[in-house]
Amino acid sequence: MKKIKRILTSKIFVTLIWIVALIVVWELFAFHVEQTKRTPENIQPHLSGIVDSLTSSRKINGSQTALQMVMENAKATLSRAGIGYIIGIAAGSVLALFMSLSGVIEKLAFPYLMLIQLIPILGMAPIINAITGDIAKSRIIIAAILTFYPVAANTLAGFKSVQKEKHELMYSYAANKFQLYTKTMIPACIPYFFTGLKISAPMAITASILVDTLQGGIGLGCLLSQSLKGAMTRYVFWDIVFFSAVIGILSFYLMGVLETILCPYKRIGKKE
Amino acid sequence: MRSHATHCLLFYICERSGLVSDLERNDIEIMLDDVGMVYDGADGREVQALTSVTMDIHKGEFISLLGPSGCGKTTLLRIIADLLQPTSGKVLVGGETPKNARLKRRYGMVFQSAVLYDWRTVVKNIELPLEITHQSKKERHERALKMLDLVGLSDFADHYPRQLSGGMQQRVGIARALALQPEILLMDEPFSALDEFTREKLHIDLLKIWRKTNKTIIFVTHNIQESVFLSDRVCVLSPHPGRLSAVIDIDLPRPRTMDIRDTPEFTAFVSKVRNSFEGV
Numbered sequence: 001m002k003k004i005k006r007i008l009t010s011k012i013f014v015t016l017i018w019i020v021a022l023i024v025v026w027e028l029f030a031f032h033v034e035q036t037k038r039t040p041e042n043i044q045p046h047l048s049g050i051v052d053s054l055t056s057s058r059k060i061n062g063s064q065t066a067l068q069m070v071m072e073n074a075k076a077t078l079s080r081a082g083i084g085y086i087i088g089i090a091a092g093s094v095l096a097l098f099m100s101l102s103g104v105i106e107k108l109a110f111p112y113l114m115l116i117q118l119i120p121i122l123g124m125a126p127i128i129n130a131i132t133g134d135i136a137k138s139r140i141i142i143a144a145i146l147t148f149y150p151v152a153a154n155t156l157a158g159f160k161s162v163q164k165e166k167h168e169l170m171y172s173y174a175a176n177k178f179q180l181y182t183k184t185m186i187p188a189c190i191p192y193f194f195t196g197l198k199i200s201a202p203m204a205i206t207a208s209i210l211v212d213t214l215q216g217g218i219g220l221g222c223l224l225s226q227s228l229k230g231a232m233t234r235y236v237f238w239d240i241v242f243f244s245a246v247i248g249i250l251s252f253y254l255m256g257v258l259e260t261i262l263c264p265y266k267r268i269g270k271k272e
Numbered sequence: 273m274r275s276h277a278t279h280c281l282l283f284y285i286c287e288r289s290g291l292v293s294d295l296e297r298n299d300i301e302i303m304l305d306d307v308g309m310v311y312d313g314a315d316g317r318e319v320q321a322l323t324s325v326t327m328d329i330h331k332g333e334f335i336s337l338l339g340p341s342g343c344g345k346t347t348l349l350r351i352i353a354d355l356l357q358p359t360s361g362k363v364l365v366g367g368e369t370p371k372n373a374r375l376k377r378r379y380g381m382v383f384q385s386a387v388l389y390d391w392r393t394v395v396k397n398i399e400l401p402l403e404i405t406h407q408s409k410k411e412r413h414e415r416a417l418k419m420l421d422l423v424g425l426s427d428f429a430d431h432y433p434r435q436l437s438g439g440m441q442q443r444v445g446i447a448r449a450l451a452l453q454p455e456i457l458l459m460d461e462p463f464s465a466l467d468e469f470t471r472e473k474l475h476i477d478l479l480k481i482w483r484k485t486n487k488t489i490i491f492v493t494h495n496i497q498e499s500v501f502l503s504d505r506v507c508v509l510s511p512h513p514g515r516l517s518a519v520i521d522i523d524l525p526r527p528r529t530m531d532i533r534d535t536p537e538f539t540a541f542v543s544k545v546r547n548s549f550e551g552v
Binding site for chain 2: 163165166168169170171172173174175179183184187188190263265
């Protein structure tokens with residue numbers, strides 16, 4: 001009995017149940033849609049249809065298969081999301097560091113930090129595009145802005161969470177500010193920093209795709225809107241939806257894996 | 273001329289080895305002269321946390337600061353540690369201000385919780401203060417292992433703090449406080465979060481470490497038995513306002529063992545200390 005219970009509550013089993021349940025629900029709706037609508041693939045196609053469209057070798061725009069098209073556009077979108085993500089991380093963590101170092105900077109910067117969070121950044125895409133004059137650049141900037149806030153806010157929270165006694169300990173060692181940060185503050189806030197990374201990784205990707213849809217050129221979002229407008233088979237749209245969902249989840253887990261590699265103490269602590 | 277040079281050299285050697293300064297300091301490690309502390313309370317009124325504490329603490333002495341919460345015992349410890357500035361009076365540590373003593377790293381601090389660094393192994397935790405004073409890697413490691421041996425945790429050098437029990441964590445905290453070889457150990461209710469069995473074991477261990485290292489220990493506690501068992505002198509502090517209401521010499525023989533707690537002498541000291549509280 002105990003063994004069965006352990007299997008039932010194990011992570012892999014729970015994940016499996018979720019996936020199976022999702023497939024079942026999806027297929028039930030797909031059957032229903034198939035019975036009642038004339039063009040079921042516009043609303044909800046069968047999963048088999050989506051897999052078929054990815055694996056088929058039929059050229060849909062004269063030179064590429066659906067998979068090749070999705071991959072080519074994904075490369076453009078994901079690289080922009082990645083660059084924006086890294087810029088956002090750098091800017092966010094450096095700002096958090098300065099805010100922690102100086103109370104004046106914290107007071108000055110905090111309202112702007114909140115403002116960035118409140119403004120619908122995606123709505124500003126055309127303005128940023130006009131300012132930069134370059135589609136690719138504007139998408140990178142938007143991904144960076146969206147990454148920036150969670151990283152800055154979480155890193156700052158990490159700096160603030162350091163125990164008072166740790167400050168006093170460093171003070172009693174007559175440690176200088178540089179030592180205080182390198183030995184105590186920065187290592188202590190790494191888990192918080194990673195929380196920020198985990199939140200913003202899927203956001204950066206989603207943002208890049210959404211901004212793509214507002215503008216032309218190459219990118220998953222462009223392809224998505226072309227497919228929706230009927231320029232190519234609707235299955236491309238579904239391919240992109242699933243592809244980006246998987247990438248979003250993977251980006252989250254990638255950050256988790258990175259954290260366990262960089263923080264061996266977390267790995268060991270959990271086992272005991 | 274030559275004899276003068278020799279004399280200078282001799283003086284220099286004596287001073288470097290601490291002989292001259294020892295004589296000059298005359299056995300008194302910490303001198304508190306009319307020390308007072310006034311806080312600004314939340315309602316704008318002044319709160320007298322500590323009034324007129326005057327006493328001398330000798331080299332190698334084990335002193336307890338005992339009292340209920342609000343008596344100013346932690347405030348007094350923090351004033352000595354240079355974490356607080358007294359609003360009146362004077363503190364001298366080895367003839368210097370607490371600030372200079374801190375800058376010369378003459379204090380080892382032990383807190384109520386062990387305050388270990390999760391991301392460092394036990395041995396790396398003890399190396400932390402040695403990193404700050406820029407000691408070589410080899411030196412650091414050797415010293416840290418020696419300190420670990422002193423607290424009896426040699427087998428756990430490469431463990432992470434969260435793999436240790438509360439008592440073991442606090443031992444690592446003590447080892448870390450000793451790593452820079454400070455003259456004075458400041459301990460702020462270090463065992464109050466531990467269970468009774470672990471605490472009694474650590475009492476014995478702390479006394480052993482004290483005997484081996486000859487530190488001056490200032491030990492803040494609210495536990496009467498604990499203060500009597502450990503100390504040479506118990507400083508009883510009373511609240512409202514925080515003040516030193518009695519200093520009681522504990523003339524129990526050393527080395528002290530667990531059995532001493534069952535002797536009538538021990539009980540007599542405990543009740544003497546208890547009766548010296550005012551206004552609790």
